[in-house]
Amino acid sequence: MTGTVREITPDVDAGAVLAGAQFIDAFRVDIGTAAVNAREACTRMVLNGPRWVEALTRLRNVLVTPFGLKTSGEGAPAPGGLIGLFPVLSETPERLIAGFDDSHLDFRIVVDVAGDAASRQVTLTTLVKTNNFLGRTYLTLITPFHKLVARGMMGRIEEPVR
Template structure:
């Protein structure tokens, strides 16, 4: 299944006011009854081994800096999709993400009817707070552009 980079179609002021980075990727699926929660779960659970290794490396590198390795790191019980706390949810949109000292992050998963099929769009928003956040974003960006499409392809699998 083909993943396309698309123009983000979200209200960034509402989702993450001041976000300096926003991108979106989209895929069509033949699952006519797919909702946003199930799409998000398919995207973030059971990652390919190469993604798991990158996340493990990221966690090792950022732990000494005091950065979160999961949205559950604050010990507060909450609804989670993988490592991401759910911020809000409707059948057509799930917003997940968390705030950290270096940046705030949101993943928006939108599902919409596309003829007999559905389209799923994953939009990422980031608000950096300091030099560490800007550096972190610059370092992870090449990986982000590989990981999000790979996550979306899992929906069609």
């Protein structure tokens, strides 16, 4: 069955992706025969995300600016460029890792594509390491929204980029 996003037990080497991560979750969607690599899947999630996700991101950027936190597109250039506001840190056709380190927290997203031509799955794993009280507070406040956003974004993988 394609298109159903479900939360799963994370299956990444957290120590290798983001040592010391205190938060990790993962969601998977079956995409059937859709031929996408990890960059395409990530691009479709980020650029095809529901409009309410874009509105939440804009609100987040306004709210965190007074605290000196990074907003969309800030920071050092990424080796793999940007996908939306996510700097791409490493990638293969099967796995893309994006994210950045900030004063309050460090985060990574891992997009994995697995399966064969008849049945593919995309998994989105999020890892967060908080660096201070502000990071812990931010993570506590954003976690319920994160789960909604991750599900909403993953539901868009099968759609072509708008």
